[in-house]
Amino acid sequence: MSNEWPLWEIFIRGQHGMAHRHVGSLHAPDADMAIKNARDVYTRRNEGVSIWVVEAARITASSPSDKGPMYDPARSKVYRHPTFFDIPDDVEPM
Amino acid sequence: MYAQMIQSEKTDEDPRALAEFQARIDRGEKIEPKDWMPEGYRRTLIRQIGQHAHSEIVGQLPEGNWITRAPTLERKAILLAKVQDEAGHGLYLYCAAETLGISRDALTEKLLDGSMKYSSIFNYPTLTWADMGAVGWLVDGAAIMNQVPLQRTSFGPYSRAMIRICKEESFHQRQGYDIMMKMANGTPEQRRMAQNALDRFWYPSLMMFGPSDAESVHSAQNMAWKIKINTNDELRQKFVDQTVPQAEYLGLTIPDPDLKWNAETGHYDFSEPDWTEFFDVLKGDGPCNAERMEARRKAWDEGAWVREGLLAHARKKRAAKTAAE
Amino acid sequence: MDPAFEFLCRMGDNTLVLGHRVSEWCGHSPVLEEDIALANTALDLIGQTQLWLGLAAEVEGAGRDADALAMTRDAWDFRNVLLVELPNGDFGRTMMRQCLFDAWHDLVLAELRDSTDDRIAAIADKTSREVAYHLERSRDTVIGLGDGTEESHARMQAALDRLYPYVGELFETDAVDAALAEAGIAPDPGNLRDAYDARITGIMAEATLTIPDSRFAHKGGRDGVRHTEHLGHLLTEMQWLQRAYPGATW
Ligand SMILES: [Fe+2]
Numbered sequence: 001m002s003n004e005w006p007l008w009e010i011f012i013r014g015q016h017g018m019a020h021r022h023v024g025s026l027h028a029p030d031a032d033m034a035i036k037n038a039r040d041v042y043t044r045r046n047e048g049v050s051i052w053v054v055e056a057a058r059i060t061a062s063s064p065s066d067k068g069p070m071y072d073p074a075r076s077k078v079y080r081h082p083t084f085f086d087i088p089d090d091v092e093p094m
Numbered sequence: 095m096y097a098q099m100i101q102s103e104k105t106d107e108d109p110r111a112l113a114e115f116q117a118r119i120d121r122g123e124k125i126e127p128k129d130w131m132p133e134g135y136r137r138t139l140i141r142q143i144g145q146h147a148h149s150e151i152v153g154q155l156p157e158g159n160w161i162t163r164a165p166t167l168e169r170k171a172i173l174l175a176k177v178q179d180e181a182g183h184g185l186y187l188y189c190a191a192e193t194l195g196i197s198r199d200a201l202t203e204k205l206l207d208g209s210m211k212y213s214s215i216f217n218y219p220t221l222t223w224a225d226m227g228a229v230g231w232l233v234d235g236a237a238i239m240n241q242v243p244l245q246r247t248s249f250g251p252y253s254r255a256m257i258r259i260c261k262e263e264s265f266h267q268r269q270g271y272d273i274m275m276k277m278a279n280g281t282p283e284q285r286r287m288a289q290n291a292l293d294r295f296w297y298p299s300l301m302m303f304g305p306s307d308a309e310s311v312h313s314a315q316n317m318a319w320k321i322k323i324n325t326n327d328e329l330r331q332k333f334v335d336q337t338v339p340q341a342e343y344l345g346l347t348i349p350d351p352d353l354k355w356n357a358e359t360g361h362y363d364f365s366e367p368d369w370t371e372f373f374d375v376l377k378g379d380g381p382c383n384a385e386r387m388e389a390r391r392k393a394w395d396e397g398a399w400v401r402e403g404l405l406a407h408a409r410k411k412r413a414a415k416t417a418a419e
Numbered sequence: 420m421d422p423a424f425e426f427l428c429r430m431g432d433n434t435l436v437l438g439h440r441v442s443e444w445c446g447h448s449p450v451l452e453e454d455i456a457l458a459n460t461a462l463d464l465i466g467q468t469q470l471w472l473g474l475a476a477e478v479e480g481a482g483r484d485a486d487a488l489a490m491t492r493d494a495w496d497f498r499n500v501l502l503v504e505l506p507n508g509d510f511g512r513t514m515m516r517q518c519l520f521d522a523w524h525d526l527v528l529a530e531l532r533d534s535t536d537d538r539i540a541a542i543a544d545k546t547s548r549e550v551a552y553h554l555e556r557s558r559d560t561v562i563g564l565g566d567g568t569e570e571s572h573a574r575m576q577a578a579l580d581r582l583y584p585y586v587g588e589l590f591e592t593d594a595v596d597a598a599l600a601e602a603g604i605a606p607d608p609g610n611l612r613d614a615y616d617a618r619i620t621g622i623m624a625e626a627t628l629t630i631p632d633s634r635f636a637h638k639g640g641r642d643g644v645r646h647t648e649h650l651g652h653l654l655t656e657m658q659w660l661q662r663a664y665p666g667a668t669w
């Protein structure tokens with residue numbers, strides 16, 4: 001088993017009522033630490049923001065539109081880490 | 095630059111697919127991780143983004159060298175925040191590289207075993223407080239030259255990382271120049287320190303852009319793929335043109351007797367750095383290569399038990415939670 | 420000696436010296452996320468130092484400022500507890516020290532928010548939010564590493580054993596404290612011990628670590644009578660530029 005901390009996708013909602021937005025990723029041993037790390041890395045601990053973290057491996061992303069390429073990369077990591085996408089509705093706010 | 099001498103990787107896919115891919119880039123579309131991409135594009139990007147990330151992390155060391163010696167509480171806070179930003183830049187870039195199917199740990203191993211490089215500039219020592227000024231002013235200044243156009247790079251995650259980085263970079267160069275102004279207008283000793291820092295960092299800063307690549311096939315391929323936006327010479331010239339008046343404003347002398355304004359070209363003429371020295375530094379024979387790598391290796395090796403310990407705890411917690419459900 | 424000045428130096432020197440120690444990790448941490456988090460903690464502590472020592476200088480009224488207090492006093496004039504001047508050791512020891520300090524810091528600031536001195540109450544109010552987060556983080560790390568692997572557990576137990584004799588000094592009470600408690604400016608440190616013990620006992624239990632039986636306490640930092648040998652070296656580094664180039668502005 002790899003000893004690398006899992007990758008988490010970070011979503012932040014600022015103070016202005018906009019929806020949670022994907023801001024980037026980071027590594028953390030678990031969800032709690034991912035939230036703390038997100039505060040330190042992506043908000044410099046601004047208060048009054050809401051943070052969602054989702055383990056990147058749990059995300060299902062749509063396929064690229066063109067079926068043309070039979071060249072779809074088989075590397076699973078690539079699928080597991082779409083860096084930008086709309087906020088999934090079923091993500092629990094945390 | 096933070097990513098120097100990036101050779102483009104060969105690619106031998108179906109020419110039709112390659113042409114389609116090129117057309118997407120030419121239309122200004124962003125390539126996203128799940129999209130089809132030539133193997134060469136992917137591998138070149140891993141090398142470039144990885145090297146860029148390594149540079150940010152190794153780049154913490156020369157400035158980190160002065161955090162505990164900063165002369166005032168405010169300077170200490172500013173410098174610490176700046177070096178912390180560089181750690182953040184490394185983090186964003188490693189994440190961008192990870193979308194290409196390589197883990198941060200794997201990239202780190204490649205840095206530590208010497209198979210991946212980082213920018214030559216961070217192998218120079220920081221000897222006085224004025225070096226904190228010179229590094230911010232010149233080194234971050236040179237980096238910004240490259241990073242601003244890279245915001246338009248074709249690979250989505252890289253482009254987004256660069257946008258975030260550029261936003262944060264804006265204060266780096268200014269805090270460096272601010273230190274230089276204080277020093278240049280300070281006591282005679284401070285002036286001497288400021289001039290000395292400029293003397294030592296001028297040519298290494300010019301080297302950051304890499305040797306001329308106007309003729310390079312790698313450069314041509316990387317520019318077609320939009321993972322390189324300008325030639326090294328273009329950026330170097332732009333840097334010199336921008337920096338010379340700033341040095342004049344400080345009353346400092348750029349250590350190049352042949353530096354002069356060329357009215358015909360509308361640019362400054364300047365002397366090339368010593369490229370032998372550059373290749374020595376890249377090969378590992380810079381003044382601080384050994385120290386930099388030792389520091390990174392030590393952090394990695396001595397941190398292993400921490401990374402493993404926290405992960406083990408997280409797994410136990412999850413197991414206990416599952417058992418309870 | 421003005422008790423208020425003395426007290427403010429104790430607060431400010433704690434944050435100054437600990438902030439310095441934590442900042443030593445920048446660029447050398449076990450993982451990037453921790454590097455960034457530790458830098459945030461150090462930044463908070465440096466900012467808090469500016470507030471505490473700034474007020475100390477104001478109270479002193481001798482024309483010094485926070486920087487002069489930080490950069491030109493010698494070791495015997497420093498009023499930080501010994502705990503914070505100890506070298507970092509490994510990452511585990513650094514986080515253990517942080518947790519032992521944060522648990523106290525958080526309690527003191529909660530009391531200081533009700534200080535009869537508005538300026539002190541205002542600083543406590545502002546900094547207590549930062550410190551609550553420091554504690555959350557250091558606590559989690561101590562628990563995670565204590566309960567992690569065999570190696571991390573052993574290292575954390577060693578860290579606790581090494582540092583615990585420096586905890587007692589946080590609760591020492593002297594004439595300065597008595598005068599401030601009397602005036603309602605600051606709590607009597609001794610009164611915080613029970614709440615502290617309850618916290619630390621809970622944290623260490625979760626971390627599967629054993630708190631040493633002995634209540635022996637090294638002291639001499641908060642009254643400046645006898646610092647460790649380490650403080651002089653720390654100051655040598657921290658004060659170097661101001662000492663080498665007196666009168667220059669930076
Ligand atoms: Fe950077």
Ligand SMILES: [Fe+2]
Pocket residue numbers: 180234263266
């Ligand atoms: Fe920078």
Ligand SMILES: [Fe+2]
Pocket residue numbers: 150153180233234237
């Ligand atoms: Fe940089």
